[in-house]
Structures are given as structure tokens and as C-alpha cells.
Amino acid sequence: MKEFVYGSDQQYELLKESLEDHLCHVYSRCYLPGACSKNIARIGFEKEENTYALFIDKGISCSNNQAPALFKDWLAIGTVRFLDFTDMKEFLRSLKCLY
Amino acid sequence: MTGWIVAGVVMVVAGILIYCSRTKETPARPVETTQRTTPQQTRVVPLSQKNETGPMVYYANDRHGGKDREYRFNYKKVNGSWRAYILRMPSLGNRDARSIPTHRLWDDSNNAYICWDKTVNSLKDMQNISRVWADCIQEYIATGKRFGPE
Numbered sequence: 618m619k620e621f622v623y624g625s626d627q628q629y630e631l632l633k634e635s636l637e638d639h640l641c642h643v644y645s646r647c648y649l650p651g652a653c654s655k656n657i658a659r660i661g662f663e664k665e666e667n668t669y670a671l672f673i674d675k676g677i678s679c680s681n682n683q684a685p686a687l688f689k690d691w692l693a694i695g696t697v698r699f700l701d702f703t704d705m706k707e708f709l710r711s712l713k714c715l716y
Numbered sequence: 717m718t719g720w721i722v723a724g725v726v727m728v729v730a731g732i733l734i735y736c737s738r739t740k741e742t743p744a745r746p747v748e749t750t751q752r753t754t755p756q757q758t759r760v761v762p763l764s765q766k767n768e769t770g771p772m773v774y775y776a777n778d779r780h781g782g783k784d785r786e787y788r789f790n791y792k793k794v795n796g797s798w799r800a801y802i803l804r805m806p807s808l809g810n811r812d813a814r815s816i817p818t819h820r821l822w823d824d825s826n827n828a829y830i831c832w833d834k835t836v837n838s839l840k841d842m843q844n845i846s847r848v849w850a851d852c853i854q855e856y857i858a859t860g861k862r863f864g865p866e
Contacts, residue, residue, distance in 0.1 A: 704774055
């Protein structure tokens with residue numbers, strides 16, 4: 618996951634282009650922040666109509682008190698949806714505080 | 717002897733090519749791309765054809781550097797018209813939180829949704845309305861500036 622949290626604008630643009638196929642793109646072996654109950658998880662991205670969904674393996678928790686509530690909700694539910702790609706990008710970049 | 721030299725050159729070139737391909741600045745490739753389906757292999761219903769989308773996140777625009785810009789909406793079709801239920805919004809602070817200045821209504825279960833005076837037939841339109849509403853609320857929080865017809 619760190620690679621997405623610290624991804625450049627150019628990398629995000631490539632990701633956005635790849636999601637135009639409306640398929641679920643799954644990245645395995647994503648490294649989670651240290652306070653998570655697992656070190657590695659799968660993360661999936663999908664464009665659903667004009668919105669974007671972000672998936673993560675279920676059964677992961679985070680003990681970091683500074684973790685954003687949305688991050689904890691994402692871990693608990695396994696999915697978070699965003700109105701725009703920029704919102705998803707902003708969420709992922711907001712997780713720098715966990716590394 | 718010449719054969720060994722040619723083989724050596726080929727190996728060096730191949731090594732350079734492999735190294736370059738690994739150091740290019742591109743995101744890691746996904747290991748799989750799939751069409752999501754339920755275990756019974758039924759097709760996933762498109763969001764706009766559902767009656768409710770579930771939570772969706774929007775970070776509002778803020779010209780004043782407000783830290784909390786996170787809004788969460790649940791879009792729901794009620795009597796044929798889409799509504800944007802407000803699951804989360806930043807604190808209004810000391811601003812007037814009543815219905816008229818914030819353009820909110822509450823349903824019978826006391827759940828707040830965005831007040832809109834016309835039928836909204838498409839999910840996309842309601843999503844655009846909620847974006848604009850969130851941006852206006854963000855301005856209202858920062859400056860007290862009211863918006864829309866009252």
C-alpha cells in the first residue's frame with residue numbers, strides 16, 4: 618500500500634487510465650502500515666460508472682490511534698467508495714501519517 | 717572464441733534491458749483484473765440501477781484551508797427521486813445548523829439529506845448536487861456565507 622500512499626501524480630494518472638476498463642484491478646502483496654494486524658494484503662481498484670471503489674482484504678485491524686477514521690472503516694468493511702478519482706487519491710495520500 | 721564473446725555481449729545487453737524495465741517509473745502491475753460477480757456468477761448490478769448506493773466519500777473544495785473536508789453520502793431512491801443522505805460532514809462550529817441555512821431536511825427516521833426542490837432522476841445529477849452542496853457548506857463553515865434560495 619505504501620507504493621500508492623507515496624505514488625506520484627504520473628503514477629496515479631496511469632492507474633486512472635487502467636481503470637477505464639471498469640474491471641477490478643487487484644494488487645497483491647501490498648505492504649500495510651506497521652500498526653496493522655497484517656503486514657501484507659491485497660488491494661483492489663475499480664471504476665463503477667463514474668465513481669471509484671477501493672477494496673482491501675477483510676479481517677485486518679489497525680491499532681494506531683492517529684489512523685484516520687475512514688481508514689479504520691475501510692479495514693472494517695473491506696470497501697470504500699469515492700465520488701471522484703481525486704478523492705480516492707487524496708484518501709490514500711492522507712495515510713502518510715501511518716508510515 | 718567468437719561464440720563466447722557474442723554470448724557475453726548478448727547476456728550483458730539482456731541484463732541492461734531487464735534492469736531498465738524494472739527501474740521505469742510505472743506502477744506495479746495488478747496481478748489480476750476481474751469482472752466482479754457474486755459466487756453464483758450473477759452479474760453485478762450497476763450503481764445507478766440500484767435503489768441505494770451505500771456510503772461514498774467526497775473531499776470538498778476549501779479556499780480557506782479548512783482541515784476537515786470529508787463528506788460521506790448515501791444515495792437513495794425515494795419515491796422515484798434520488799436523495800443524498802448525509803452520513804458525515806465537518807462540524808458547523810458556531811454556524812446556524814438549522815434546516816434553512818444548511819439546506820438540509822430530515823426524514824421520519826431523523827436522517828439528514830440534502831434539500832432539493834425538484835425531482836432528481838439520475839444518480840449522477842444527485843452526485844453533482846451533493847458536490848456543490850458540500851463545497852457551499854465548506855464556504856459557509858469558513859465564512860458564514862449563505863447559499864441557494866431560502
